[in-house]
Amino acid sequence: MVYIFIQLTFFAPRGVEEYPIAEEEEDAEPTPKLLENWVLWIAITIGLILFAYTIPVFEILQHSPPGSPPFDWPIGK
Amino acid sequence: MAFMYVTFTSLLVGGLMGLLQTFVRSGKYTLPFGIDYYTILTVHGVILGLVMTTFFIIGFQFSLMGKTVGLTDKQRKAAWWSFWIMLAGTIMASVMVLTGQASVLYTFYAPLRAHPVFYFGLALVIIGSWIAVFINFRQLYLWRKANKGQKSPLLAYMVTINMIMWVIASLGVAVSVLVLFIPWSLGYTATINVLLSRTLFWYFGHPLVYFWLLPAYMAWYAIIPKIIGGKILSDSLARLAFILLLLFSIPVGFHHQLTEPGIDATWKFIQVVLTFMVVIPTLMTAFSIFATFEATGRKKGYTTLFGWFRKLPWKDVRFLAPFIGMVAFIPGGAGGIINASHQMNALIHNTIWVTGHFHLTAAMTSVLTFFGITYWLVPHLTGRRLTPRLNKLGIIQSLTWTVGMLIMSTAMHIQGLLGGPRRSNFSEYAGGAQVDTWISYQMAQESADRFSSLPSS
Ligand code: HEM
Numbered sequence: 001m002v003y004i005f006i007q008l009t010f011f012a013p014r015g016v017e018e019y020p021i022a023e024e025e026e027d028a029e030p031t032p033k034l035l036e037n038w039v040l041w042i043a044i045t046i047g048l049i050l051f052a053y054t055i056p057v058f059e060i061l062q063h064s065p066p067g068s069p070p071f072d073w074p075i076g077k
Numbered sequence: 078m079a080f081m082y083v084t085f086t087s088l089l090v091g092g093l094m095g096l097l098q099t100f101v102r103s104g105k106y107t108l109p110f111g112i113d114y115y116t117i118l119t120v121h122g123v124i125l126g127l128v129m130t131t132f133f134i135i136g137f138q139f140s141l142m143g144k145t146v147g148l149t150d151k152q153r154k155a156a157w158w159s160f161w162i163m164l165a166g167t168i169m170a171s172v173m174v175l176t177g178q179a180s181v182l183y184t185f186y187a188p189l190r191a192h193p194v195f196y197f198g199l200a201l202v203i204i205g206s207w208i209a210v211f212i213n214f215r216q217l218y219l220w221r222k223a224n225k226g227q228k229s230p231l232l233a234y235m236v237t238i239n240m241i242m243w244v245i246a247s248l249g250v251a252v253s254v255l256v257l258f259i260p261w262s263l264g265y266t267a268t269i270n271v272l273l274s275r276t277l278f279w280y281f282g283h284p285l286v287y288f289w290l291l292p293a294y295m296a297w298y299a300i301i302p303k304i305i306g307g308k309i310l311s312d313s314l315a316r317l318a319f320i321l322l323l324l325f326s327i328p329v330g331f332h333h334q335l336t337e338p339g340i341d342a343t344w345k346f347i348q349v350v351l352t353f354m355v356v357i358p359t360l361m362t363a364f365s366i367f368a369t370f371e372a373t374g375r376k377k378g379y380t381t382l383f384g385w386f387r388k389l390p391w392k393d394v395r396f397l398a399p400f401i402g403m404v405a406f407i408p409g410g411a412g413g414i415i416n417a418s419h420q421m422n423a424l425i426h427n428t429i430w431v432t433g434h435f436h437l438t439a440a441m442t443s444v445l446t447f448f449g450i451t452y453w454l455v456p457h458l459t460g461r462r463l464t465p466r467l468n469k470l471g472i473i474q475s476l477t478w479t480v481g482m483l484i485m486s487t488a489m490h491i492q493g494l495l496g497g498p499r500r501s502n503f504s505e506y507a508g509g510a511q512v513d514t515w516i517s518y519q520m521a522q523e524s525a526d527r528f529s530s531l532p533s534s
């Protein structure tokens with residue numbers, strides 16, 4: 001792979017390699033505007049995260065045993 | 078338009094260079110016995126799992142954005158900042174790992190302590206990536222202002238989703254590094270809350286693996302159809318799949334912590350349910366890709382039941398490498414569902430099965446797709462061509478990689494089921510009989526490594 005990469009970067013013959021970006025099928029349904037409502041989707045994302053994490057993280061903070069000092073052995077620093 | 082590619086090239090090639098060197102290095106990964114196993118393992122995980130993927134993805138995404146919504150001079154300058162900051166952070170962390178000052182594996186679990194410079198390096202990589210995030214957002218924003226009322230280009234939309242996911246997720250690891258690890262490794266705080274640090278890590282860790290996967294999906298949805306001479310089946314389906322992946326990528330980190338005490342089982346259950354939602358966009362993707370293949374073939378006039386399949390461009394490495402990646406995702410995804418099921422997780426957790434799982438999903442699905450992209454992206458950026466000879470070499474590379482990974486990952490799965498531990502240097506575990514059953518699979522992995530890692534990297 002590294003060899004091919006070097007070839008492609010420095011040695012392959014000059015020319016134009018296409019940048020392949022496909023187009024949509026002509027008879028496809030139009031894309032609903034809703035899908036580009038960024039505020040909505042980001043809000044749902046954050047909502048789900050808060051739902052799934054708030055209470056358990058709170059519990060972790062409340063009920064944790066004493067913290068741990070650093071370990072450099074058997075592995076680490 | 079035209080001249081900006083020159084700069085892009087350097088950004089991307091700079092990134093690629095760094096990461097491809099690491100391939101060479103990873104080939105060495107069985108060799109230096111003088112060095113500690115865990116140092117080597119950390120190098121392997123950090124360099125391939127974090128550095129190579131992140132640089133490739135950010136470079137690729139910049140090029141997608143540049144192609145579809147454009148890049149201004151100012152943004153290009155900022156992109157260089159992002160590149161250099163990430164590079165500086167990478168060098169700091171790598172030096173620490175290589176000198177054995179940070180043998181903490183790529184998950185850097187507490188209470189293992191690394192040198193503070195390692196954590197500062199990680200923080201810089203994340204800050205650098207945030208610059209890239211905001212440039213990408215701004216690119217799309219400017220395009221939308223100039224093209225009011227139009228839907229944004231599909232690939233730009235996908236990049237934006239991936240970056241939204243990244244920025245929300247990396248907040249977790251940033252908090253963990255800045256608030257917990259750095260003061261602790263400097264000695265300002267005496268102790269660390271281990272469970273909290275692991276929870277913050279996996280809040281980031283699962284979206285991280287999707288961050289590797291989504292660029293592969295971008296190529297499958299929007300690039301492969303062009304390579305096989307077809308069209309995108311449905312733009313809305315692709316966008317919906319990406320939205321679902323965003324929604325269900327982050328609130329799921331507990332599926333990596335199912336065995337951990339201190340987290341209530343109810344919340345583990347809830348996050349497992351959210352994890353399984355991923356099945357929907359995944360199957361949507363599989364359906365859509367194969368439907369594209371069939372529609373393309375039928376349009377070209379292959380009428381028999383599977384004629385369209387035989388006539389896919391198998392000899393074109395730009396297609397073959399990502400295709401193998403897609404196939405690998407079938408067992409890879411199924412394995413993921415097994416991992417995330419609480420009961421079955423008890424069987425495979427911390428065994429080398431998990432390593433087998435992510436070599437299928439990351440090292441085959443994502444990385445082979447990235448290679449398939451590299452084969453046209455690099456010559457496109459350097460103004461050269463993928464010649465038939467290089468195409469052929471590419472095919473050989475993809476096949477060796479595949480065979481090697483298959484043998485290795487199968488052996489890992491089996492050995493894991495037999496209880497073989499992951500992340501362990503060789504040990505006979507006081508000579509238990511069970512251990513003997515692991516040995517042959519270990520040997521299979523070794524030979525697969527030797528066979529494929531040298532020629533294919
Ligand atoms: C079908 C979706 C997937 C599901 C449900 C899934 C589920 C899981 C689970 C539950 C684990 C933890 C196993 C354990 O340690 O007990 C895991 C580990 C892992 N997965 Fe996946 N996975 C999926 C796809 C992927 C993808 C696409 C990638 C990468 C591109 C990936 C990369 C990883 C990695 C790197 C680990 C190991 C983390 C560690 O070091 O502990 N997975 N997966």
Ligand SMILES: [Cu+2]
Binds near residue numbers: 282283286332333
């Ligand atoms: Cu996960």
